[in-house]
Every structure is written in C-alpha cells, then in structure tokens.
Amino acid sequence: MDRTAALQQLKPRIEEYLQGKGIDTRHNFKCLNPAHQENNPSMGLDRVNHQAHCFTISCGARYDIIDLIKLDNPGLDTAGAFEMAYRLYNIDAGGPTADFQPVQNEQKAPKYADKIERYAVALKGSEGETYLTGRGLSIETMRRFKLGYSPEEYNKPLGKPMPSITIPYPGADYYISRPISEKAYDKPKTSEAGPEPIFNLPALYSGAQAVFIVESQLCAISIEQAGGSAIALGGGGLNRLIQQLKAKPTSAALILCLDNDAPGREAVVKAGAGELSALFVNGSTAIMGVGLSLMVKTDL
Numbered sequence: 001m002d003r004t005a006a007l008q009q010l011k012p013r014i015e016e017y018l019q020g021k022g023i024d025t026r027h028n029f030k031c032l033n034p035a036h037q038e039n040n041p042s043m044g045l046d047r048v049n050h051q052a053h054c055f056t057i058s059c060g061a062r063y064d065i066i067d068l069i070k071l072d073n074p075g076l077d078t079a080g081a082f083e084m085a086y087r088l089y090n091i092d093a094g095g096p097t098a099d100f101q102p103v104q105n106e107q108k109a110p111k112y113a114d115k116i117e118r119y120a121v122a123l124k125g126s127e128g129e130t131y132l133t134g135r136g137l138s139i140e141t142m143r144r145f146k147l148g149y150s151p152e153e154y155n156k157p158l159g160k161p162m163p164s165i166t167i168p169y170p171g172a173d174y175y176i177s178r179p180i181s182e183k184a185y186d187k188p189k190t191s192e193a194g195p196e197p198i199f200n201l202p203a204l205y206s207g208a209q210a211v212f213i214v215e216s217q218l219c220a221i222s223i224e225q226a227g228g229s230a231i232a233l234g235g236g237g238l239n240r241l242i243q244q245l246k247a248k249p250t251s252a253a254l255i256l257c258l259d260n261d262a263p264g265r266e267a268v269v270k271a272g273a274g275e276l277s278a279l280f281v282n283g284s285t286a287i288m289g290v291g292l293s294l295m296v297k298t299d300l
C-alpha cells in the first residue's frame with residue numbers, strides 16, 4: 001500500500017481511537033486540550049475532517065488522530081506517532097513514516113545558523129560585548145541567547161554597513177541586528193526569511209506560570225536574566241501573538257507590558273477590550289499594563 005492510501009485509512013480511525021479512550025463519540029465530550037480545563041463538554045467529532053474539534057472560541061483546538069496519540073504520549077514525535085498508529089490499526093505503510101510530517105514541520109536547511117554562530121564567537125571582547133554589558137546583560141545571558149557582534153553588518157534603514165550587535169530568535173532561524181551607535185534595528189527581508197517570528201516563542205510553552213509580553217528583544221532578555229519568562233513582539237505586533245495563541249493556546253498567564261507611549265497604550269486598550277482577552281484559556285489570567293521603567297531599563 002502506498003503511504004497516501006495508508007494515511008487515508010488511518011484518519012477515520014480517530015473515532016475508534018476516541019472510543020478506546022472511553023469517550024462516547026455520539027455526544028460532545030470534554031475538551032482534550034490540556035490547557036483547556038472545562039466542566040461543560042465542548043469538543044465533538046468532526047467526521048468530515050476526521051478531527052476532534054473544540055467549539056469554544058477561546059480554545060478552538062482541532063486534533064487529528066496523530067495529534068491525539070501525541071497528546072497521550074508526551075515525548076513521542078510525529079514520526080513515532082504515525083508508527084504507533086499504523087501498528088495499532090494494522091495498516092501497512094511500507095517503511096519509515098517520517099515523511100508524513102505536516103508540511104510546516106518540514107526540516108529546511110537553516111539559513112542563518114552559521115552566521116549566528118560566527119557572530120556569537122565574535123562577541124567576546126568586542127565593542128558589542130561592551131555595549132550589551134552597559135545594557136545590564138551578563139556574559140552568561142549573552143551566551144545563553146547567543147547574542148553576537150558583526151563589525152560590518154549592512155543596515156537597511158541606514159543604508160550602510162555598521163558595527164552591530166546581533167540577536168538571534170530562540171527556536172527560530174532568524175536574527176535581527178542593531179548598530180551599536182544608534183537605535184536602527186534591522187531584520188532580514190521577508191522574502192528571504194519569512195515574516196518576523198515572535199522573539200523567544202518557546203517561553204510561552206515552557207511551563208512558566210506567567211509570561212511577560214514586551215516589545216523589544218533586549219527587554220525580554222533582561223526579564224529572562226532576572227529569572228522571569230518573556231517574549232517580545234518586535235516588529236510583529238499583537239496580531240502575530242493572537243494568531244499564535246489561536247493555533248496553540250498557552251496555560252501561562254500573560255502580562256502585557258508594552259512601551260509607555262501612545263501606540264503601546266493603544267495596543268493594550270485594544271487587546272483588553274478585544275480579541276486577546278477572549279483567548280485566555282480557563283484558569284489563566286491577564287494583567288495588562290504599560291511601562292516597564294520600574295523593572296528594566298527602557299529605550300533599548
């Protein structure tokens with residue numbers, strides 16, 4: 001049997017799989033998203049798409065059989081889940097199943113990994129290191145975040161090469177640069193690197209009870225250095241975060257701490273009144289505010 005056919009056979013088995021967990025699929029059942037604790041069942045089986053689907057707007061989780069197997073077996077990767085599923089339902093998938101991974105998980109050769117490593121090595125003893133020390137960061141933190149120094153980083157806003165610090169995005173193939181002499185952040189072209197990711201995204205799902213949402217990357221790093229958890233929106237804005245939380249909710253409380261300027265205040269008001277507040281899953285709280293001047297140096 002070819003693999004596409006094997007997958008077509010596997011998907012509808014979700015009903016059997018759910019029943020095997022003791023779930024009555026004729027009725028709605030309690031949401032299987034671990035971050036969504038609920039008393040009223042709001043998940044149902046979507047037999048057209050072969051997915052378990054949560055109807056609440058704040059959650060909206062959709063799981064196919066592979067997602068469910070992964071939820072039930074923490075630590076199992078997608079390829080492992082396929083193997084388990086095919087074994088469970090006696091489907092002959094003909095060989096290794098790693099290429100069944102969804103397209104977005106496809107491993108592409110990292111574009112910026114080499115540069116990031118090189119810049120991190122160059123930071124030692126450079127004026128970049130002096131600059132970051134002046135911003136209150138420890139050498140340990142610089143290493144942890146692989147901060148780097150590029151003596152001739154071409155800066156698009158300024159239109160010339162500038163001695164710059166480089167800030168890679170944890171968990172992503174992406175970095176931004178900032179000239180040491182001025183606040184002219186530059187990032188890769190979207191056509192080359194894709195849209196700017198959320199900075200330090202893994203912090204959202206690290207199990208931290210609270211995650212600060214700030215604008216600047218160095219600000220997030222300062223909070224992490226102080227023992228907290230933080231992500232930075234960078235140039236991405238709140239919409240990117242809203243999309244992220246829709247796709248994958250977090251159980252962490254989110255503390256929105258945008259800059260104490262007009263756009264920052266406006267974003268907080270909008271988020272409080274609108275979509276972001278609807279995304280907080282049960283049990284999660286949001287503290288919204290502006291201004292970080294009491295905690296860390298601003299104007300980074």
Ligand SMILES: [Zn+2]
Pocket residue numbers: 031032033036042054055056059060061
């Ligand atoms: Zn749910």
